[in-house]
Amino acid sequence: xKRFLVIFEGRIQSVGFRAWCQRYAIQYECTGWVRxxxxxxxxxxxxxxxxxxxxxxxxxxxxxxxxRVNDMHTKEIALQSDEKRFETRYY
Numbered sequence: 001x002k003r004f005l006v007i008f009e010g011r012i013q014s015v016g017f018r019a020w021c022q023r024y025a026i027q028y029e030c031t032g033w034v035r036x037x038x039x040x041x042x043x044x045x046x047x048x049x050x051x052x053x054x055x056x057x058x059x060x061x062x063x064x065x066x067x068r069v070n071d072m073h074t075k076e077i078a079l080q081s082d083e084k085r086f087e088t089r090y091y
Contacts, residue, residue, distance in 0.1 A: 001049065001050075001079060002047070002048075002049075002050045002079070003045060003046070003047035003076070003077050003079045004046055004053060004075065004076055004077065005074070005077045006045070006057065007042070007043055007044075007072070008042045008060075008069055008071070009040075009041050009070050009072075010063075010067075010068045010071065011067065011068040012040075012041070012042050012069060013036055015066040015067050016067070017067050018035070018036065018088045019088070020063075020064070021042070021044055022034060022086055022087070024055075024056040025046055025056055026085075026086055027056070027059075028052040028053070028055050028056040028059075029048055029049070030046050030047060030048035030049075030052060030053055030056055030086060031046075031047045031084065031086050032045040032046040032047050032083065032087075033087050033088070034087075034088055035089035036090075046086075047079060047083060057072070
């Protein structure tokens with residue numbers, strides 16, 4: 001089990017990106033949260049099996065015709081043992 005802080009850059013706000021992140025996090029059985037940042041980036045914390053996190057992040061990074069991820073920065077952070085689901089947060 002691992003947890004990562006992920007910062008996304010690109011065309012990722014006002015295009016359904018947070019829902020896109022939540023979809024794949026849930027599909028790959030991860031917990032955590034995602035939220036927009038005031039600077040136009042999106043911040044996410046994702047926790048779960050490292051292989052499943054890798055799959056989820058690769059699907060998120062693919063984007064779609066509206067979403068374009070130009071860059072993704074990841075950093076391993078401390079686990080949160082009491083977390084039960086993945087959610088969208090607001091500022």
